[in-house]
Amino acid sequence: MALQQQIAEAFANSTPLSICGGASKQFLGNQVAGEPLSTAEHRGVINYQPDELVMTVRSGTPLQEIKEILQAQHQRLAFEPPSFGDAATIGGTFACGLSGPSRPWTGSARDSLLGCTIINGRGEQLHFGGEVIKNVAGYDASRLMVGAFGTLGLIMDVSFRVLPVPATEITLSFSMDAAQAVASVVSWSQKPLPITAAAWLDGELLIRLSGAQAAIRSAQLQLGGDISKQTEFWLQLREQQLGFFQTGKPLWRLSLPMAAAPLDTPGEQLIEWGGAQRWLLSGEKPQTIRQTALAAGGHATCFRNAQGGDIFTPLSKPMLALQQRLKKAFDPKGILNPGRIYTDL
Amino acid sequence: MTADPRFLSSLRTILGGGSLIEEQEELTAYECDGLSAHRTIPMLVALPGNVEQVQQILKLCYQHRVPVVARGAGTGLSGGAQPLENGLLLSLARFNRILDIDADNRCATVQPGVRNLAISEAVKPYGLYYAPDPSSQIACTIGGNVAENSGGVHCLKYGLTVHNVRKLRVICIDGEILTIGSDALDAPGYDLLALMNGSEGLLGIIVEVTVNLLPIPPTARVMLAAFDDAENAGKAVSGIISSGIIPAGLEMMDNLAIRAAEDFVHAGYPKDAAAILLCELDGTDEEVRHDIEKVEQILQLHHCTATRLSSNEEQRMQLWAGRKSAFPAVGRLAPDYYCMDGTIPRHRLPEVLRRINELSQQHELAIANVFHAGDGNLHPLILYDANIGDQLHRAERLGSKILQLCVEVGGTITGEHGVGSEKIDEMCIQFKPLELQQFHAIKAAFDQHGLLNPGKAVPELHRCAELGAMHVHNGELPFPELERF
Numbered sequence: 001m002a003l004q005q006q007i008a009e010a011f012a013n014s015t016p017l018s019i020c021g022g023a024s025k026q027f028l029g030n031q032v033a034g035e036p037l038s039t040a041e042h043r044g045v046i047n048y049q050p051d052e053l054v055m056t057v058r059s060g061t062p063l064q065e066i067k068e069i070l071q072a073q074h075q076r077l078a079f080e081p082p083s084f085g086d087a088a089t090i091g092g093t094f095a096c097g098l099s100g101p102s103r104p105w106t107g108s109a110r111d112s113l114l115g116c117t118i119i120n121g122r123g124e125q126l127h128f129g130g131e132v133i134k135n136v137a138g139y140d141a142s143r144l145m146v147g148a149f150g151t152l153g154l155i156m157d158v159s160f161r162v163l164p165v166p167a168t169e170i171t172l173s174f175s176m177d178a179a180q181a182v183a184s185v186v187s188w189s190q191k192p193l194p195i196t197a198a199a200w201l202d203g204e205l206l207i208r209l210s211g212a213q214a215a216i217r218s219a220q221l222q223l224g225g226d227i228s229k230q231t232e233f234w235l236q237l238r239e240q241q242l243g244f245f246q247t248g249k250p251l252w253r254l255s256l257p258m259a260a261a262p263l264d265t266p267g268e269q270l271i272e273w274g275g276a277q278r279w280l281l282s283g284e285k286p287q288t289i290r291q292t293a294l295a296a297g298g299h300a301t302c303f304r305n306a307q308g309g310d311i312f313t314p315l316s317k318p319m320l321a322l323q324q325r326l327k328k329a330f331d332p333k334g335i336l337n338p339g340r341i342y343t344d345l
Numbered sequence: 346m347t348a349d350p351r352f353l354s355s356l357r358t359i360l361g362g363g364s365l366i367e368e369q370e371e372l373t374a375y376e377c378d379g380l381s382a383h384r385t386i387p388m389l390v391a392l393p394g395n396v397e398q399v400q401q402i403l404k405l406c407y408q409h410r411v412p413v414v415a416r417g418a419g420t421g422l423s424g425g426a427q428p429l430e431n432g433l434l435l436s437l438a439r440f441n442r443i444l445d446i447d448a449d450n451r452c453a454t455v456q457p458g459v460r461n462l463a464i465s466e467a468v469k470p471y472g473l474y475y476a477p478d479p480s481s482q483i484a485c486t487i488g489g490n491v492a493e494n495s496g497g498v499h500c501l502k503y504g505l506t507v508h509n510v511r512k513l514r515v516i517c518i519d520g521e522i523l524t525i526g527s528d529a530l531d532a533p534g535y536d537l538l539a540l541m542n543g544s545e546g547l548l549g550i551i552v553e554v555t556v557n558l559l560p561i562p563p564t565a566r567v568m569l570a571a572f573d574d575a576e577n578a579g580k581a582v583s584g585i586i587s588s589g590i591i592p593a594g595l596e597m598m599d600n601l602a603i604r605a606a607e608d609f610v611h612a613g614y615p616k617d618a619a620a621i622l623l624c625e626l627d628g629t630d631e632e633v634r635h636d637i638e639k640v641e642q643i644l645q646l647h648h649c650t651a652t653r654l655s656s657n658e659e660q661r662m663q664l665w666a667g668r669k670s671a672f673p674a675v676g677r678l679a680p681d682y683y684c685m686d687g688t689i690p691r692h693r694l695p696e697v698l699r700r701i702n703e704l705s706q707q708h709e710l711a712i713a714n715v716f717h718a719g720d721g722n723l724h725p726l727i728l729y730d731a732n733i734g735d736q737l738h739r740a741e742r743l744g745s746k747i748l749q750l751c752v753e754v755g756g757t758i759t760g761e762h763g764v765g766s767e768k769i770d771e772m773c774i775q776f777k778p779l780e781l782q783q784f785h786a787i788k789a790a791f792d793q794h795g796l797l798n799p800g801k802a803v804p805e806l807h808r809c810a811e812l813g814a815m816h817v818h819n820g821e822l823p824f825p826e827l828e829r830f
Binding site (some may be wrong): 009049050051052053054074085097103104106108110111120124125126127130131132133134135137139140141143144146147148156163165166167186189190191192193194211212214215217218220256257258259273276277297298299301311312313314315318319320322323325326328329330338341342345 | 400447448449450451455471472473493494496500501505506507508509517522523527528529531532533534535536537539540542543544548553560561562563583584586587591623628629630631634635636688689690691692717720721722755756757758759760761762764768772775776777779780781783784786787788789790791802803
């Protein structure tokens, strides 16, 4: 109630609000000048029934706590979200819409979401979606919240799908260059193999296989490679703890069609999501990097250490106008995290 | 209704001969979609052949404030493509080309009038397929699938349409063309792709769809299990899911549906069973073998009376044939049937089954039950004869009660068929006025003047105010003279 009241008052007084869960992803997007609004106290599991594969929690619940509850039932979040610190909350996880290494195979944050309760910029509490997988009543306003960085509504509670933990997981290692790695993953992805992650760094392609033991064994026979001993690799990749990320250079995230050729932009590259997500450490001009991404059929985000300018790829004029109208439909006075994604949204 | 002469003459210029239907008898062919009880003769039907024509048509309609209803194959079951007598029906039937198959990026770009099944057929040589498979997949189009966020029997494992579409080209009501989504796995800004899926033609006209493709699983086998108690079948469903197995499909039919299907296609279903489950497992040979063993144990634990396992593709198709033809099969039992589409949390299934049965007895109308049990999506088929007394009204009331029951146990009034014109009143049960108001605000952001498929999907608040209290307090429909079916 306190949160709803704070938003209602902010609406009445036209006070901009800066929404914060665990402050673990403040680095992403523009800084918001506004009165702080914290979801940290709004926590707890509302409903979890393992045999429904569904969980409903309050937005301030720490991500880590949720992972532990799920783990106890041999379940997990399908989209393997990064936390970027112990303080991460589930609300922030969905609001930022970031997904981990399994994304191309088991879906994104938005794919896991089933419903949510929000408070819009008028201070109205609204519920969209639900706790069931199939639900087509009304517009899909709940999935719209994923990746909206709280600019359309404050997520109060959220329902999402969970999956069983696979019986077995192994990582295979292959020595190859970037072009070979992209080509290999492209070809393997067209086959029914239990791949759940694929990344290339420094001349090594790592492939994670998940599923029943027998299926993994047969896939391993087909693919070859060596069993990797880097058991922490996927965790360190997800949390950006690998040596690659320990730098002050601008870190670019390029979201590309998975088969796109390796980038020829100067800078170090880490290829993830089987080619669909590429991390680039580069001091090149943002314009150049955005052009490269666009030419390859994707877009670029300056994920960390931005040196000014837009964080996300600017939208076309009609698209921006539409998204501005949509923002207004939820938040007519522009008080919810104004400017977090784009300065004029 | 006759069109404004200036509007008509501009439309003729845009479309040329043969692509504009103006004559009453030809217009009649478009008077309804799969919800045949709702019929309206459209003012005009346009059959554009290219994107530029669609743009020009929408600009013209925008200028003259003429409402537009888009139509694919017209197989929808909720009246989403029901025409308006003062509106233009925009058929996308001529947009039927597959534009690109990109096996390397596991996607295909197609025009909206391409049939769902045609996509899987076209990409089969690459060892790929398009996963969502509504039972009308032989006829329904991908544009309609996106508009309705269609499901199918394989949703539990592979998701709905929204999970399997990567990019759309959409024309707004003012003729502006937008790319929504991208060739990558995400796009900057708000996730409009999620919003477009299931928007029932109220936000824009889809002119191109890029769908995700998946590798065809090397093995798929289906197991049929018979039960002499439907509640046990319901419990077995939860047992399978909680064991950690995600079946490719998990369907349930009750005795009336079993008998109807068996008499119709002779799939080999046990006609004396109270319920059957059809559980499909797919993946590699090893996975499937492993899962079948586990599923069989769970079924035994829940007192199934018999099981049968497909050992080849022909047997698999035969076991599915009964389920896939359940609607027409049930259609042979009575002159009319009313197909419902609620979803419930799976663990409430035994209770909901019992209450549907009670409602059926109270209203003195038989119900055949067909469920996507794995994801809790129910299709109770209410049997009636519109020519006998008040049976139509009783069927409507019974249907509405079932949807209320779905909402009451934490579910929804529509799992995959959409709201359309059919369930517009039940939207008032599921959503509060503020939520409906938010929907209207979303609509206005895309279509300020409300020209795209007006009157569908989201009810006006005054309509709910008139209906709402009645639903809550005694469940009787307040305006029996209103045609709602």
